[in-house]
Amino acid sequence: KANQQEYDEIEAEERAKDPNFGRYPSLEYDPTTKSWKSKEGLIYGQGSKHGNRVEHVLAHTKPDPKKPIHSVFNVDKDKVLDLVDQAWSKRKGEASKVSGADVYIAAMKKVVGTQGERRIKIVVAAGTKEIITAHPTF
Incomplete structure (x- = not known):
């Protein structure tokens, strides 16, 4: 029971730091910048009509x-x-280079989109790893 209480306290602390705690388990939240970082170092910040760049990508x-x-x-x-x-x-x-952004197209060697797309377009702020969008493409 003590372990559960300790876990609950840790979870409460994490929820206080990250408003989306548990929603993006593969990302690390930075409360200072209010952004999330992936294992590859991609940064998903605030912005877009979805509220943040994670939700923007997940809209796809x-x-x-x-x-x-x-x-x-x-x-x-x-x-x-x-x-x-x-x-x-x-x-x-x-x-x-497109409108102040860097655009990368990655060949995935497998189908990644519902229309048969086999590549992913990743758009980041120029010279950074700050995600603007990512989605399947031909």
Whole structure:
């Protein structure tokens, strides 16, 4: 019983630091910057209509009929961030520069999107690992 109480206290402390505690288990939260870091060092900060960049990327786990172009990952929501990390590690060459952002396309050698996409586009703020978006692409 003491162990459970200790666990509950630790969990309460973590929840106080990270408003999304437990929602993104593969990411490490930084309360100073209010951002999350992946194992590959990608940083998911605040922003976007979804509230933060994690939720923005996870929006690509279901269709959005309001958007004319919106690709969807073919893996469960809890696997997407690890898949983006895999794509980051597979990127090759220089980024394309578009509107103050670096754009990478990673060939995944497997289908990653619901329309048969086999590559992932990762867009980060120029010269950083700060995620703007990531989604399946042809």
